[in-house]
Amino acid sequence: MGSVGAKEVPVLLSPEGLRIDGRQLNELRPIRIQVGALHNADGSAFVEWGANKVMAAVYGPREVHPRHLQQNNKAVIQCKYNMAAFAVDERKRPGLDRRSQEISKVIGEAFESVVFAEEYPRTSIDIYIEVLQANAGTRCAGLVAASMALADAGIPMVDLLPAVAVGKIAGKIALDLKKEEDNFGDADLPMALVPQSGRLVLLQMEGHMTEDELSQSLELGVQGCREIYEKMKQALRERYATGPIGGSA
Amino acid sequence: MSDEVSAEILTTHILDLAAEGKRLDGRGPNEYRPITVEPGFVTTADGSALVRIGNTAVLSGIKLEPGKPFADTPNAGVLTTNAELIPLSNAIFEPGPPQPGAIEVSRVVDRAIRAAETIDLARLCVTPGEKSWVCYVDIHCLDHTGNLIDAALMAAVSALCHATVPAKRFEVAEADYPLAVNHIPIECTFVRLGDAIVVDPTFDEERAAQGRITVATDEVGRVVAMQKGLVGAFSPDDVKDVVRRAFRHGERHRVLVKGGTP
Numbered sequence: 153m154g155s156v157g158a159k160e161v162p163v164l165l166s167p168e169g170l171r172i173d174g175r176q177l178n179e180l181r182p183i184r185i186q187v188g189a190l191h192n193a194d195g196s197a198f199v200e201w202g203a204n205k206v207m208a209a210v211y212g213p214r215e216v217h218p219r220h221l222q223q224n225n226k227a228v229i230q231c232k233y234n235m236a237a238f239a240v241d242e243r244k245r246p247g248l249d250r251r252s253q254e255i256s257k258v259i260g261e262a263f264e265s266v267v268f269a270e271e272y273p274r275t276s277i278d279i280y281i282e283v284l285q286a287n288a289g290t291r292c293a294g295l296v297a298a299s300m301a302l303a304d305a306g307i308p309m310v311d312l313l314p315a316v317a318v319g320k321i322a323g324k325i326a327l328d329l330k331k332e333e334d335n336f337g338d339a340d341l342p343m344a345l346v347p348q349s350g351r352l353v354l355l356q357m358e359g360h361m362t363e364d365e366l367s368q369s370l371e372l373g374v375q376g377c378r379e380i381y382e383k384m385k386q387a388l389r390e391r392y393a394t395g396p397i398g399g400s401a
Numbered sequence: 402m403s404d405e406v407s408a409e410i411l412t413t414h415i416l417d418l419a420a421e422g423k424r425l426d427g428r429g430p431n432e433y434r435p436i437t438v439e440p441g442f443v444t445t446a447d448g449s450a451l452v453r454i455g456n457t458a459v460l461s462g463i464k465l466e467p468g469k470p471f472a473d474t475p476n477a478g479v480l481t482t483n484a485e486l487i488p489l490s491n492a493i494f495e496p497g498p499p500q501p502g503a504i505e506v507s508r509v510v511d512r513a514i515r516a517a518e519t520i521d522l523a524r525l526c527v528t529p530g531e532k533s534w535v536c537y538v539d540i541h542c543l544d545h546t547g548n549l550i551d552a553a554l555m556a557a558v559s560a561l562c563h564a565t566v567p568a569k570r571f572e573v574a575e576a577d578y579p580l581a582v583n584h585i586p587i588e589c590t591f592v593r594l595g596d597a598i599v600v601d602p603t604f605d606e607e608r609a610a611q612g613r614i615t616v617a618t619d620e621v622g623r624v625v626a627m628q629k630g631l632v633g634a635f636s637p638d639d640v641k642d643v644v645r646r647a648f649r650h651g652e653r654h655r656v657l658v659k660g661g662t663p
Contacts, residue, residue: 191456209489237539238446238462280489
């Protein structure tokens, strides 16, 4: 965390209550979702969220690798979150680290909660999330991208999964932290919502918040998720309004 | 129908077409798919480029960090190239340590960059024997629909052409400066389909191929690297032919890499 040389704590909130990029506390960064961005995957999506760039692909339902993970009554959902070496300021060593493995696990479990896996026994639904450029909130951007990719692959689900992180900067609760806010803020709380039920299927937290701040954060996060949900539905309609994107190889 | 059976039928069809001088997507034997180069795709990298050849998409990012020169080359910086053929890009790739295919792409690209003296490694030396820049070229394959090698090298070289040495950030110098690029190698890959040798193979053509050959050329008329791959054979005349064709394609693609229109 933290870029080389950037040691001074920036002013995270102006006297007028604006954040370093001029946003209000309850304002999201701009989000652009492109469904069907890849050609080989059964479903895919590219999400640009602030300065994050995340690609997701879904393969399956298909044969299970490794075989012993196969389940006779439902599909197994395997999620791999990975970050490109050049996605952050200091080069990240390629390959799986503990952080990626944990994120893969919680995202996979979030999707297991909404996918009708029992429809596809003895198969695997493989979700790949590649972070190409990172600027805080990559697991949420990855979740949104993967959610769109699953929908694009035609996998039946209870609902799409919008996700966002809420944090605390300069003592105030703020929606959708960017990198500087994440590095120098007091708390980070990523979450993913099932809009149908209003329940959260991913929730993590790091930092410190009072009980009041926490409930305020949850409300702000759910509101943010609902805003993202509208963008997700819109992106899906755009994908299928004009017929398939792309042509032959 | 199983994948193997449909691939077999497709292979037969591709070979039948090739015998008549035709290709599945209507291209001529010496015709590339459309190419686009998008430098600066990733702003966290010190240089980057997204290259598309048809539906194949490869992203390369450059990172420069201060490090130590190798003991046997105390006056030179260090260059490392790494290609990630990730499962997102095609069902044939599995997660885990690099497979032979990924290692081949890394090495063929690395060889072209090194042999062409693309970057002047001597200028990446800060203090001989003690401190030099390490230049990481990371290649990420996003969409694999054939001909990864050509796309990977174009992405890597375009990223290098647009790279900045982060000297200020690492407190090595007062200001950042552009990475000096000497020569621009371009790789050109062909496959044999029966008697025909076609350029820029698609994924299905690679699967049908009876041999693959890659030729890297630079702008001063040198062949800087070659690689024959897959099962199959090429006569010396075949090789001369593809080298001649590689120079012509190279000239056009070099303009794209530098950021112009061919």
